[in-house]
Amino acid sequence: MALLETKGLTAFYGDFQALFGVDVSLSEGETVAVIGANGAGKTTLMRSISGVIAQAPGMVRFEGREIGATAADDIMAAGIAMVPEGRKLFPSLSVEENLLMGCHRRKVNGPWTLQSVYELFPILKERRDRPGTALSGGQQQMVSIGRALMSNPRVLLCDEISLGLAPVVIKDIYAAFPQIRATGASIVVVEQDIGQAMKVADRVYCMMEGRVTLSGAPADLSREEIHDAYFGTAA
Amino acid sequence: MIWIDTILQGILLGGLYALFALGLSLVFGIMRLVNLAHGDLIVFAAYLILVLVTLLGLGPFLAAAIAAPIMFALGFALQRLVLNRVLGTDILPPLLVTFGLSVLLQNALQEGFSADSRRIPAGWLETASVPLGPISLGVMPLMTFASAILVTLALQWLFYRTSLGRAFRATSDDPVTASLMGVKPASVFAKATGIAMIVVTIAALYLGTRANFDPTTGPARLIYAFEAVIIGGLGSLWGTLAGGIIIGVAQTVGAQINPEWQILAGHIAFLVVLLIRPRGLFPRAFD
Ligand SMILES: Nc1ncnc2c1ncn2[C@@H]1O[C@H](COP(=O)(O)OP(=O)(O)O)[C@@H](O)[C@H]1O
Ligand SMILES: [Mg+2]
Numbered sequence: 339m340a341l342l343e344t345k346g347l348t349a350f351y352g353d354f355q356a357l358f359g360v361d362v363s364l365s366e367g368e369t370v371a372v373i374g375a376n377g378a379g380k381t382t383l384m385r386s387i388s389g390v391i392a393q394a395p396g397m398v399r400f401e402g403r404e405i406g407a408t409a410a411d412d413i414m415a416a417g418i419a420m421v422p423e424g425r426k427l428f429p430s431l432s433v434e435e436n437l438l439m440g441c442h443r444r445k446v447n448g449p450w451t452l453q454s455v456y457e458l459f460p461i462l463k464e465r466r467d468r469p470g471t472a473l474s475g476g477q478q479q480m481v482s483i484g485r486a487l488m489s490n491p492r493v494l495l496c497d498e499i500s501l502g503l504a505p506v507v508i509k510d511i512y513a514a515f516p517q518i519r520a521t522g523a524s525i526v527v528v529e530q531d532i533g534q535a536m537k538v539a540d541r542v543y544c545m546m547e548g549r550v551t552l553s554g555a556p557a558d559l560s561r562e563e564i565h566d567a568y569f570g571t572a573a
Numbered sequence: 574m575i576w577i578d579t580i581l582q583g584i585l586l587g588g589l590y591a592l593f594a595l596g597l598s599l600v601f602g603i604m605r606l607v608n609l610a611h612g613d614l615i616v617f618a619a620y621l622i623l624v625l626v627t628l629l630g631l632g633p634f635l636a637a638a639i640a641a642p643i644m645f646a647l648g649f650a651l652q653r654l655v656l657n658r659v660l661g662t663d664i665l666p667p668l669l670v671t672f673g674l675s676v677l678l679q680n681a682l683q684e685g686f687s688a689d690s691r692r693i694p695a696g697w698l699e700t701a702s703v704p705l706g707p708i709s710l711g712v713m714p715l716m717t718f719a720s721a722i723l724v725t726l727a728l729q730w731l732f733y734r735t736s737l738g739r740a741f742r743a744t745s746d747d748p749v750t751a752s753l754m755g756v757k758p759a760s761v762f763a764k765a766t767g768i769a770m771i772v773v774t775i776a777a778l779y780l781g782t783r784a785n786f787d788p789t790t791g792p793a794r795l796i797y798a799f800e801a802v803i804i805g806g807l808g809s810l811w812g813t814l815a816g817g818i819i820i821g822v823a824q825t826v827g828a829q830i831n832p833e834w835q836i837l838a839g840h841i842a843f844l845v846v847l848l849i850r851p852r853g854l855f856p857r858a859f860d
Contacts, residue, residue, distance in 0.1 A: 443755025
């Protein structure tokens with residue numbers, strides 16, 4: 339049984355339909371990548387799972403329980419933590435306070451504590467008392483990932499963690515993923531960088547215009563297939 | 574010597590204005606809500622203390638200690654049941670609703686207590702004073718000022734040293750991301766308004782023991798509170814305390830020059846500070 343799955347998921351912004359019957363699933367311990375061009379609906383999918391966009395009941399299941407109509411704060415308490423697009427640090431909080439917000443509600447004993455997050459990203463320990471938003475983009479992304487880890491989540495959703503960062507910084511951040519995986523977390527990474535997604539993921543979903551156009555293990559997917567699914571066959 | 578006395582009295586008066594303002598500042602800082610019924614809630618709390626004093630024969634301080642949790646509960650319920658529903662990107666609905674609440678409170682108090690002005694009896698404390706060289710300072714004004722500092726310190730501690738305070742600041746920054754951290758903004762806001770109502774009760778204690786009040790006293794208190802919050806810089810608690818003191822000093826200095834100028838001098842000080850520092854004395858770094 340899948341740890342997390344969506345079935346026929348739809349999402350709307352007012353009258354505008356952003357998702358059209360999306361089916362994705364994530365198994366225990368798995369890392370799945372969601373790729374797709376700008377506006378494909380990746381962020382909308384993350385928001386729908388995390389409860390920021392309320393769903394009709396029946397479209398999202400987590401640990402076998404229906405969570406489509408559950409509030410965002412209760413979904414996080416159940417164990418789905420989000421690294422939101424744009425990092426979204428709290429500007430009036432220091433680095434350490436930002437991290438502590440991650441376990442404000444869900445306090446679960448597990449591998450992730452302030453200390454182990456500082457071991458994963460040592461630079462954050464040096465800057466723990468600075469305002470979170472005073473850090474460089476890459477360091478802010480580390481805070482955002484660390485903050486999500488602080489709740490020892492069962493599922494970690496990462497929305498475009500490489501967006502706007504230099505390649506060496508992206509490499510640094512993805513270097514942390516093996517350690518995160520090793521703690522048993524199941525991970526969804528949203529990426530526009532196909533190469534990066536293929537490297538980190540066990541399975542890939544490609545989205546276009548609110549639909550899943552392709553899915554499979556990186557090794558089983560050809561460049562042409564991915565190209566078509568990403569840009570559309572007309573391209 | 575007379576000027577030193579005037580300024581000292583003004584500083585102490587500023588403590589009272591700061592107490593009026595701190596609850597307003599707290600709520601505004603967290604949820605960008607301007608509560609137009611704030612002054613009326615202070616007057617309401619003053620009547621509540623008065624009732625406890627006259628009905629149960631309690632001292633005013635014990636009565637305020639009993640009124641505080643009642644006011645907390647009322648504030649919590651008010652936020653939960655009414656104000657949370659109108660909070661949003663549009664600032665007009667909360668203004669309308671709290672204006673309505675202000676009118677409602679005034680009318681209800683008028684019904685219940687008539688338009689006569691009242692005072693909370695504080696016994697010998699009312700006239701007690703401590704000599705300070707040639708100057709003498711009233712014990713009640715001194716206690717008011719000390720309370721304003723204690724309340725500022727306590728709120729400062731709550732904001733910056735507790736996990737509730739951290740959630741207050743995070744929710745104020747970004748309620749959606751805060752909810753991704755497991756915060757329920759509706760309940761955080763309700764706690765904040767409840768705490769503001771405890772501050773309101775403390776303000777009511779000193780308002781009611783130091784001067785007469787009647788059901789229509791609220792709006793004028795709201796204006797002083799409002800001015801103190803804005804002078805101080807929105808969302809800054811120490812700024813609010815400083816703002817209250819500036820208005821208090823301006824008023825006593827104005828009154829010393831010409832007794833008719835007391836209120837006007839406070840408003841002029843407000844305008845002057847705003848002209849020089851449009852964002853107040855201690856604005857937050859971001860907004
Ligand atoms: N808040 C919003 N209001 C209206 N439309 C939106 C909003 N957010 C996203 N959209 C639209 O929904 C579609 C999917 O957007 P999004 O999920 O952000 O895509 P992606 O993350 O893949 O770039 C786009 O067409 C976008 O314009
Ligand atoms: Mg996106």
